[in-house]
Amino acid sequence: MMETPNTTPDVYEDYSLMTGRTVQCNTIAINNFCQHFLPPFYYVIFIASVLGNGVVLLVLYKFEKLNTVTNIFLMNLVASNLIFTLTLPFQAVHHSDQWIFGEALCKLVTGADYLGFYSSILFLTLMTFDRYLAVVHCVVANKRRRSCYAVVLSAVVWIISVLASLQPFIHFTVEEYPMEGLVCEDSSDAQWRVFSLYKQLVLFFILPLTVFVYCYFRITLTVLAMRMVGKHRTVWLIFIIVLMFFAFWSPYNIIMMINENQDPRQCNSSLLYAQYVTSNIARLYFCINPVLYTFLGRKFQNHVRGVLVSQVPCLSDRISVSASSRTLQKTG
Template identity: 50%
Template sequence: MSNDEDWYQRYLDMQNEYDYENTTDASYVQSKPVQLCSKESLNNFGATIIPVFYYVNFLLSYLGNGLVLFIIYKYEELKSVTNIFLLNLVLSNILFASSLPFWATYHMSEWIFGLALCKIVSSAYFIGFYSSILFLTLMTFDRYLAVVHAVAAAKSRKRAYAIIASMVVWCISIIASIKELVLKNVSENQFSGLMCDESGYPDSTMARWRLVTYYQQFLLFFLLPLFMVMYCYISITIRILSTRMKEKCRAIKLIFVIIFTFFACWTPYNIVILLRAIQISNPGEGVSMCSEEESLDYALYMTRNIAYLYCCISPVFYTFVGKKFQSHFRRLMAKNIPCLKRHVSLNSQSTRTTSQKTPHSTYEY
């Protein structure tokens, strides 16, 4: 081998050694190890428990909301503000519940309904969910106006006001859910099969949109409604205590039950939502990250279904505490179950007598 060839060989050896040292350097390959969290136990939990929750919510929602809808159609007219809001609340809950069988099937196997239904069902799910919360808040505010500002509200609480307010609620809910139409796609996972999830964009974009969704949920659809519900019902309680209403104790108890139920159902879910947002903003590392993520996923599954259950049964809760709807329900039962006719008639007569003796019918919950 000539000197030139020997020199060239030594140069190649040195270059290969230099390349090897740089490519095997940990900082050259990656800044830190990638931790992949196992989701097997969580997926098994979701496949067995979540479909049961969803089907129960679906059945309760259709039975309860369907009954309220039938009573409104049979015995009421859509001239009052309360009935217009109640009808919209029922429709929003039915829209939300209609998506639950799709998600139950998805949790049990994979997404088998195609791209179009992936986007439509996801949008319907969130539109119904958001509008249900807002209509509950709107009904509470309307009740506050009718009780605390009865004289001024008598002039402003017209049918046009109810229709416009309902349209505003639907518009806000649709705008808040528009990202589902854009981001939802059907993708194939080698372990889970076909998935209906947010995909097709960089991970950083997905993370930012998840943060927007979580903070939107916590601030706009939890804190704001909670403060309004608390303020309105505390004001109504103070107003009732200042009157000579004979059944004020019953009304105050019902107000307490409404506030407590709203707070108990919604707070755990939204606390988990806030923790998920914090986790995305400040991700952990290693085993602790996987443990925290798994714990939050389990908590999200459980608390979310409690919140969803409240959405499904809320129309029944808000209507059948009222004497008028109780009377309608008795009439309906007496008509379809003859053996209850005499007992129901006596109760209805007693209710009418009590109502005549109560001067402030607005306060009767």
């Protein structure tokens, strides 16, 4: 979400990447907050995301079969997050100074931000639905869950995400202002911004959250009914996954709705602070969600321990690794 200072020293104008809504505030504090807090925050998220998603890819490559349905979805999710992550250094520079990369990169970087953001949500939703089929409808799912099924659905997700991300290529442009210089901003009208907001709210929050709650509720009931070994851990992990999506992503959507319905001629500084904080909490989640999604599983944790032991042999006495991971590592 790109926010930049306005044309006078004591006025702050917010350019929201997701809504393009403009709000003027007579305060320097918000400007200073964005310039000093957001760039280092983006760099930290960038490093954490690259390292975390890199570990996920490394473990998949060394220990897992890449052509399984789950791993195909997971690799696409990692790709979504890396696309999203690669926009952060550009936005860090934008916040600390001005947009120095030209209009073509303004459209491309903003479009990549949308693309990574939307596709990440859709792949999480798809993986949730696939897990639901594998657990609740296992007989039917075992017949239909093939690699071609995962490839086709992944392609559909990318097509939908690309179509939903075309707005920046049409409406975003670079404008120059006396105080802050060049700004990459949304030039669309109010009606289009309202449409974009509700599109995001319905397709990329309400719908995924509904799928999450329904699928994991049915998965939990099935796991409990089957009296599976370790069922309590499974139910707990399910609860964590749903809770984290809601906790990281819902505050931003709520703030956006409040912001959209307030008088545009009035300034609410607290609301703007809340917008920046919640939008970056959402960024943090969508950059590292593959790590959260996979590290909660025991098998993945064991694979990571296997990587650590292989790279640092002296840890073998302190870290236990299952025989399966050692075997896979040797054959890989």
